[in-house]
Amino acid sequence: MNNHSETHAHHHHDHDHSELSETELRVRALETILTEKGYVDPVALDLLIETYETKVGPRNGAQVVAKAWSDPAYRARLLEDATAAIAELGYVGRQGEHVVAVENTPAQHNVVVCTLCSCYPWPVLGLPPVWYKSAPYRSRVVKEPRAVLADFGVTLPEGTAIRVWDSTAEIRYLVIPMRPAGTEGWSETQLADLVTRDSMIGTGLARAPAEIAA
Amino acid sequence: MNGAHDMGGMDGFGPVVPEPNEPMFHAQWERRAFAITLAMARPGGWTIDMSRFARENRSPADYLSKSYYQIWLAGLEQLMEERGLVTADEVAAGKPLHPRKDVPLLGAADVAPMLARGGPTERPAPAPARFAVGDRVLAKEMHPQGHTRLPRYVRGRTGVVELVHGAHVFPDSSAASTGEQPQWLYTVTFDGAELWGADAEPGLRVSVDAWESYLESAP
Structure with a gap:
């Protein structure tokens, strides 16, 4: 897949309607046909976009992780049945029907990929970023994850084993990053600010307190 | 099918390029x-x-x-x-x-x-599970022309069952319009060296989620 497609080239020309790409014209034609035939409801389309652009995203997952860090009983439920534990916080549904949470430790670091397409736990992380769906990530992370982590500026201790989860079925994986040092007594809200999207995929680590200091 | 989508282990695509503050959509x-x-x-x-x-x-x-x-x-x-x-x-x-x-x-x-x-895929099991956690299994050498979810990089390789997920809709038949035909689904974990040889990154283990008919018992 072309990571640097015309989507990027045209991103900078959104205002210029005289230069619509072939793809833009095709999508407009399709939407017109589907609407006129009565196959799609334009209000439903807007709702779908609004849901994933503004409501569902990695802040959901960050709350799950922060709660697991704070509440040992919740952590145990999350590791036992992540789908149910995540549903306790109200995050359910499409692309999160069967979730498994995998916990990072000093001995093992977990990384998630879908080499065959783009499987990703939507209810807790939202839609995947372009790099997650791209050929470089999908091809390399199962073979040379340390080199891929270096692309993200992440270096793990040599003694940490890397465990890659290729999401080839409808099971979705959520990484629970290690809780940073120096956060004893922090509230779940404070902790959630340390949990990045990438730390829940395994291509990043949770932020240290110093990184968010004002 | 052995298509370009099955990318695990391919070379030549270059570095991963994360985009800071990436928008949800680019156009x-x-x-x-x-x-x-x-x-x-x-x-x-x-x-x-x-x-x-x-x-x-x-x-x-x-x-x-x-x-x-x-x-x-x-x-x-x-x-x-x-x-x-x-x-x-x-x-x-x-x-x-x-x-x-x-x-x-x-x-x-x-x-x-x-x-x-959503679209839950777990179904009542049609039969007892053939494999249990800890079993050694071989990912079959198979090259169907249609849809399959067994990536090429694990075919012919031996791993260990790590998780048992219940019976799930079988994608190969579901894609071919021949029904759900649910099968047991397993997380199977492979050592890096089993997949990539002696040059594998030390300590690497990789899993796929594999339906029962993708697997055979291994000694």
């Missing part, structure tokens, strides 16, 4: 392509496996030259054409030329329930 047409693809699953009636196969079933050059949502669009057009919902002449004309089919519509009120329900 207005991506928003619309995303939405019409999700919405058309209701009138179209296809399974997730059929839509995955429609996206991956193309020449490697075509797959690799399209962006992510361009592949979604190509898959959507193919699924609609196969069912006579929207045909190529209509896309070329940019307007309806043929009568609509009598199919259900995803209305605005249906969106939230549809997303909340």
Whole structure:
């Protein structure tokens, strides 16, 4: 897949309607046909976009992780049945029907990929970023994850084993990053600010307190 | 099929390039392509496996030259054409030329329930599980022409069952319109050296989720 497609080239020309790409014209034609035939409801389309652009995203997952860090009983439920534990916080549904949470430790670091397409736990992380769906990530992370982590500026201790989860079925994986040092007594809200999207995929680590200091 | 979508272990694609503060969509047409693809699953009636196969079933050059949502669009057009919902002449004309089919519509009120329900794939088990956690299993050497979810990089390799997930819809049959045919699903974990040889990164282990018919007992 072309990571640097015309989507990027045209991103900078959104205002210029005289230069619509072939793809833009095709999508407009399709939407017109589907609407006129009565196959799609334009209000439903807007709702779908609004849901994933503004409501569902990695802040959901960050709350799950922060709660697991704070509440040992919740952590145990999350590791036992992540789908149910995540549903306790109200995050359910499409692309999160069967979730498994995998916990990072000093001995093992977990990384998630879908080499065959783009499987990703939507209810807790939202839609995947372009790099997650791209050929470089999908091809390399199962073979040379340390080199891929270096692309993200992440270096793990040599003694940490890397465990890659290729999401080839409808099971979705959520990484629970290690809780940073120096956060004893922090509230779940404070902790959630340390949990990045990438730390829940395994291509990043949770932020240290110093990184968010004002 | 042994298509370009099955990328695990390929070389030459270059570095991973994360985009700081990446927007959810990079162009207005991506928003619309995303939405019409999700919405058309209701009138179209296809399974997730059929839509995955429609996206991956193309020449490697075509797959690799399209962006992510361009592949979604190509898959959507193919699924609609196969069912006579929207045909190529209509896309070329940019307007309806043929009568609509009598199919259900995803209305605005249906969106939230549809997303909340999702598409669970677990089903009652048709038989006892053949494998248990800790069993050594061989991923079969197999090269079906149709849709499959056993990546090439594990075929012929031996791993260990790490998780047992219950019985799930079998994608190979679901994509081929021959029904759900649920099978036991396992997380099977392979040592890096088993997949990539002596040059594998030390300490690496990789798992795939594999349906029972993808696996054989290994000594």
